[in-house]
Amino acid sequence: MSLDISFIGILIGSIMASSVPLILAASGELITERSGVLNLGVEGMMIIGAISGFALMVITDNLFIAIVGSMLSGIIISLIFGFLTQSLLTNHVATGLALTIFGIGLSAMLGKNFVGIPGKEFPILFSSLKESIPFFGPILFGHSIVLYFAFALPFLTNYFLKKTKLGLVVRAVGDSPVSASNQGINVILVRYCCILYGGAMCGLAGAYLSLIYTPQWIENMTAGRGWIALALVVFATWSPIKVLIGALIFGGITILQLHMQAIGFRIPVQFLSALPYLMTIIVLVVISRDSRKIKLNTPTSLGRIFYREK
Amino acid sequence: MIKIEKRNDVPMALYFFTPFIAIVLTILGGGIIFYILGFNPIEALKFYFITPISNLYGFSELLLKATPLCLIAIGLSFCFKSNNWNIGAEGQLTFGAIVGGGVALLFYNQEGFYILPLVILAGAIGGMIFALIPAVLKTYFNTNEILVSLMLVYVSKLLLDYLVVGPWSNPEGFNFPETRQFSESSRMPLLFEGLRIHAGIFLALAAVMLSWFILYKTYLGFQIKVSGLSLKTAKYAGFKGKTMILVVFMISGACAGLAGVGEITGPIGQLHRMISPDYGFTAIIVAFLGRLNPFGIIFASLVVALTYLGAETAQIFLQIPKYTGQVFQGMILFFLLASDYLLFFKVKILSLKKNELRH
Numbered sequence: 001m002s003l004d005i006s007f008i009g010i011l012i013g014s015i016m017a018s019s020v021p022l023i024l025a026a027s028g029e030l031i032t033e034r035s036g037v038l039n040l041g042v043e044g045m046m047i048i049g050a051i052s053g054f055a056l057m058v059i060t061d062n063l064f065i066a067i068v069g070s071m072l073s074g075i076i077i078s079l080i081f082g083f084l085t086q087s088l089l090t091n092h093v094a095t096g097l098a099l100t101i102f103g104i105g106l107s108a109m110l111g112k113n114f115v116g117i118p119g120k121e122f123p124i125l126f127s128s129l130k131e132s133i134p135f136f137g138p139i140l141f142g143h144s145i146v147l148y149f150a151f152a153l154p155f156l157t158n159y160f161l162k163k164t165k166l167g168l169v170v171r172a173v174g175d176s177p178v179s180a181s182n183q184g185i186n187v188i189l190v191r192y193c194c195i196l197y198g199g200a201m202c203g204l205a206g207a208y209l210s211l212i213y214t215p216q217w218i219e220n221m222t223a224g225r226g227w228i229a230l231a232l233v234v235f236a237t238w239s240p241i242k243v244l245i246g247a248l249i250f251g252g253i254t255i256l257q258l259h260m261q262a263i264g265f266r267i268p269v270q271f272l273s274a275l276p277y278l279m280t281i282i283v284l285v286v287i288s289r290d291s292r293k294i295k296l297n298t299p300t301s302l303g304r305i306f307y308r309e310k
Numbered sequence: 311m312i313k314i315e316k317r318n319d320v321p322m323a324l325y326f327f328t329p330f331i332a333i334v335l336t337i338l339g340g341g342i343i344f345y346i347l348g349f350n351p352i353e354a355l356k357f358y359f360i361t362p363i364s365n366l367y368g369f370s371e372l373l374l375k376a377t378p379l380c381l382i383a384i385g386l387s388f389c390f391k392s393n394n395w396n397i398g399a400e401g402q403l404t405f406g407a408i409v410g411g412g413v414a415l416l417f418y419n420q421e422g423f424y425i426l427p428l429v430i431l432a433g434a435i436g437g438m439i440f441a442l443i444p445a446v447l448k449t450y451f452n453t454n455e456i457l458v459s460l461m462l463v464y465v466s467k468l469l470l471d472y473l474v475v476g477p478w479s480n481p482e483g484f485n486f487p488e489t490r491q492f493s494e495s496s497r498m499p500l501l502f503e504g505l506r507i508h509a510g511i512f513l514a515l516a517a518v519m520l521s522w523f524i525l526y527k528t529y530l531g532f533q534i535k536v537s538g539l540s541l542k543t544a545k546y547a548g549f550k551g552k553t554m555i556l557v558v559f560m561i562s563g564a565c566a567g568l569a570g571v572g573e574i575t576g577p578i579g580q581l582h583r584m585i586s587p588d589y590g591f592t593a594i595i596v597a598f599l600g601r602l603n604p605f606g607i608i609f610a611s612l613v614v615a616l617t618y619l620g621a622e623t624a625q626i627f628l629q630i631p632k633y634t635g636q637v638f639q640g641m642i643l644f645f646l647l648a649s650d651y652l653l654f655f656k657v658k659i660l661s662l663k664k665n666e667l668r669h
Contacts, residue, residue: 040456080644089654090647093395093456097594098647102640108633224464231457270472277461284453291452 005135011255013138017213019251020150021046021205021222025229026236026243027153028201033233034161035194036174038303040096041081043226044103045199049074049206051107054217055114063122067146067207074203075196077103082195085305086188092303104220111217119215144212146204153201157240170194174299177306187306202226224277231280235287237297246283253279313658320653326606328653329599332646333613339641340634349628357627358620368619370505374577375618378403378569378586380514380611382593384521385565387602388558391525392534393541396559398444398459399566400590402437404466406567407574408473409436411581414496414574415478415489425495430513430571437567438560440466445559449552455559463590474581488582498576510572514611517565522604534558566590587618588636595643614639 025042032039039045053070057063081099084090122144124130130142161167172180173190181187209225210217228250236242257272265272288294340358341351362368382399389396410433417425443462447453471487473479480490498508525531533554537544544551573585596614600607621635 084644084647088648088651090650094598094643095647097397098640098643101591101595101636102644105633105636105638105640109631109637112631112633224461227457227460231454231461234454234457268472268476270468270475274465274468277464280461281447281453281458284457285447285451288453289451294452 009135009138015248015251015255017143017147018254019247020147021208021213021225022229022232022247022250023150023153023244024205024208025202025226026232026247027157027240028198029229030157030233030238030240030243031170032194032198033302034174034238034299035170035191036177036299036301036304037085037191037195038092038096039081039195039198040093040230041099041103042202042229043222043224044100045074045077045202046206046222046226047107048077048103049203050210050221051111051114051217053207054119054210055110057120057211058114058117063120063211066211067204070203070207071200074199078195078199082192086191089305089307108219111219114217117217119211122212122215146208146212154240154244161240174301177301181308228276228280231284235283237293238299250276250279315656315658317654317656324653326601328649329601329610329646331649332642335645336638336641340638343634343637344630347630349630354624354628354630357624359616362616362619362623367505370502370507371619372612372615373507373511376611376615377511377514378572378589379593379596379614380607381517381569381572382566382590383596383600383607383611384517384604385562386593386597387521387607388534388561390597391538391602392554392558393538394555394558395456396441396444396459396562397456397594398463399562399593400586400588401459401463401466402440402563402566403570403586403590404470405440406433406437407570407581407585408470409433410571411489411574414492417496418490418493421493421495425493426575429496429575430568433567433571434564437563437570441559441563442556445556449555470581471583474583478581489580491580492575496575497579498572506577508576510576513568513572518604518608530557592639595639599642599646
């Protein structure tokens, strides 16, 4: 392994690629949580997005339909969560868990006939620039369109929440649903929209895995990334830009341990594979230790049921 | 005309009746799924819910699968009742199995009456220690227990994988990812010749009785229930919140560890990669379906165990993918949560005439 400058460029490029599903899912969940809804079904929505994206690609042979379809299926499955928590006022934690269990089962059932089918190459942009510019080439160019979208998303999310009126509405609904409701805002409707948006982003995150990152369908292929995305939202103290930083750190750990495995590092593979999960715990401990900071940043009504007598 | 009113208090009878509504809705939903998949729904449901338990062997298999589910769910009920979201029971099960299995492997070529109790104890302690990690991080570092307990599931499975492939793998095992077979003395005694049901079921029943006693007859149980209903009240009453969190996690972890040890010393007899078909996660559903009530959990564990068995039977006879089991389990929880709406709201169907009279 040579540590020359072009290798570092390729390394950074691959770290970026592995952080994409985390950025997408965590950014989506961040909006959902900002509206006061805790959806623990991220893993379930991601895996549904992964299988429906892959299945649609195989059936239609059209990557655009596959990507849009994965987002739609994320929306559909998050609608179950929305209906239960918002219309039937169920507990957010339990419903989210149900969504994950259901999603994993459903994806395995739907995916039974798609195991072992090779994926299709996903088009990359600016592939000529990737080769011709040393160091910056592999970092900036030669990625899929989804990656560029993912890296723009935290900034868009930040802008949306801080600078737009709708963003203010979302934050108001999350921090004080009663006052928002008194102002004439339809709290339930806003929360529905945020849940469905989160579902779409998680669906896209799943499709990124099955169509672009490792183009094939494997059962349980999200492997806990949905949960890491949930942890990232806490890590980021509900700030979109910090989600990006956190996702890159986790992408970095993933790539680092893969490289350590590849060069035959003297640590058992399983310990290296456990690193991202252990890191999540350590990061959560460090970030949560200051309970005041967490309290200040958590959407005040997160996970609480809102009900208004009609 | 439908009118929805908020109830002032939850009727107890309805509280225990809605799980049955959820089960019926799940069966109907399952029929629809089978129809969509291209199977005759009536026949498929028969293979799912009736065929598996139509003989003695099937019934023993049902109890075999219900045992770990019941044990774990009993433990989880302590956590959930006090608003502690331990969702990493699968990890505690795995770690309990690792510690218990480690002890069993120490005695792999020895026999003796003391071995099995040691193995069981080791498993319970293993689960307990593993559950203490999220509990301590929650109490002293304010860390979210949901995420920590879940991350530890992946860690424990990787640890098990490392052990069965590496240092603990069977030296005569041709590099299969499994340990040696445990000695006869580390195995749960079978209850009947030819059936797989083993003495672990008594552990589950003991846990049911003990948990009923703790929850309803002791001060600790009172504290747990009050903290679950209102943390403010619990604080005002001067309960030691931190100790309680540690205790409920320890109980929960010990139960999951016992379930793990029951599996490896019962039907499995060694350690390998797949010691649990996600019992730790499914037990969450069992706990809710049983209304966090010890006796409700017995019933719920039997129902949910049937979805495991049914999935296997339906796969063998009708080639229905076995993952329908998980889909059923998710559906049960969805429908249960949905039918809880009836607990908090009264749905009145008013005839128009009455309505006119009133106005």
